[in-house]
């Protein structure tokens with residue numbers, strides 16, 4: 001049996017966009033480490049035996065191998081390091097890599113630093129950079145940006161599942177309003193307002209049915225997370241660690257149109273799935289994670305989640321892919337507000353990508369850190385109030401998602 | 417005993433280099449390859465914060481290699497697909513090897529596809545990448561060309577954005593030959609001849625309301 005994997009702490013910089021309050025990437029990484037040390041005084045950088053760096057696009061950074069600057073800056077010369085890149089699932093994939101390293105027994109204490117600086121170019125140029133993770137030969141010049149691909153998938157999905165524009169707007173409002181309780185969230189720091197479903201409905205068209213408030217934010221931010229063996233967790237943070245009880249990573253086509261009739265999915269799930277509408281890699285990686293963690297009924301067994309709401313529509317699609325609802329009840333599941341703070345399975349209490357922000361390489365780590373804070377009872381000290389604290393949670397899910405659903409990971413975290 | 421092996425003189429190349437005889441340049445005016453250059457900076461009033469501007473502009477060569485026939489086909493006003501000789505699956509966008517694991521990466525053959533398609537799904541874009549902003553709103557569809565197993569993304573022209581429908585029949589229309597550049601933007605979809613939009617309904621009114629400000633916004637772009 002492989003070794004247990006634990007998380008003992010982590011922190012992010014505030015997520016932002018534009019010129020305010022930026023310390024530099026390596027400076028931000030250092031501050032994340034220092035915040036982690038305030039929470040876990042026994043943790044020392046000397047304890048690390050591997051560093052994994054989580055960063056998506058050197059187009060944004062105008063620097064190849066930027067992780068070498070951070071690593072050096074943290075004083076970690078001599079320590080092994082490498083970078084993981086897997087689109088929007090970069091953070092989840094880095095966590096996967098760190099967990100494998102600990103599970104194998106080869107490493108005991110693995111640090112992950114993730115970051116992205118998306119404000120180095122204009123918003124529209126930034127959208128085009130991200131779209132370079134589509135198949136540029138076929139898609140870049142005809143869609144141009146990811147929201148368009150997502151909108152085309154969501155439009156059909158919503159009709160087939162009888163989910164309305166208003167339904168997904170409730171998700172957008174929920175996450176942005178949750179972010180108003182989180183001082184590090186970009187929505188809190190920049191837009192800083194509570195919004196209603198009407199505000200979402202009246203915001204400008206991005207790509208039908210997605211509007212401005214249905215999409216996540218382009219961000220700048222850094223995150224740090226410590227993944228380790230249980231022996232180390234018991235030594236440095238015995239009362240505040242979580243275990244990674246399940247994990248899964250799966251893949252799908254780069255071009256969403258290639259999902260139709262795809263033999264790989266037909267073999268696993270039968271004909272007609274995932275169509276161009278379902279996130280098959282989410283379902284597949286969730287099944288792996290549930291099996292590993294002994295989750296039988298996700299709605300009952302999981303208390304809350306931090307999931308990849310790049311768009312309000314994708315959060316709805318993810319509910320279904322995670323098995324929280326099916327075609328017969330997904331619309332009602334949303335209308336019953338099951339995933340709001342007063343629901344039975346709150347999703348994105350930290351604000352999610354819609355509210356906290358989406359600096360790609362840091363995003364999956366941010367979700368993991370928020371999940372960790374909830375499970376170890378640190379929300380009162382990290383958020384502004386207890387409004388966004390999940391009451392007494394035992395088990396959380398972290399979801400990280402790339403491309404048009406091209407790579408997706410899921411993790412089951414449990415309070416120790 | 418081993419058979420004697422004649423060791424030939426070292427070859428110059430592993431394969432013949434193609435001889436490129438048609439070369440075209442359609443670079444937009446003002447685009448230069450300046451390479452990397454620091455082109456300016458700004459410093460805050462209290463002189464504690466500095467931003468520096470780096471200009472980075474490079475020419476890339478996309479070597480289409482075995483996929484070339486698709487892009488050359490576009491210049492000729494054709495949609496070239498590929499087909500697996502073993503299982504018969506065909507694709508646009510093309511695959512040079514079959515996706516079916518039972519076919520064990522069988523090399524595919526080229527087939528000319530019909531210039532007809534069907535909408536699989538659609539969206540109406542009111543925002544886009546920098547290079548497409550002036551063309552908004554754009555109807556983007558994923559459509560299945562001929563008997564392709566997959567859908568390809570492209571723009572749909574020739575109808576009001578709110579009139580697009582799932583499953584509607586399409587024709588593929590190419591730009592005039594002299595305007596083609598061997599990219600997917602050489603063609604777009606239009607409704608098949610004889611297709612008529614259905615009457616206005618609640619969703620169409622909603623889309624109309626969403627795109628009206630986009631038309632106005634585009635007018636303000638320089």
Ligand SMILES: [Zn+2]
Pocket residue numbers: 500501502503504505514515516519522
């Ligand atoms: Zn085949």
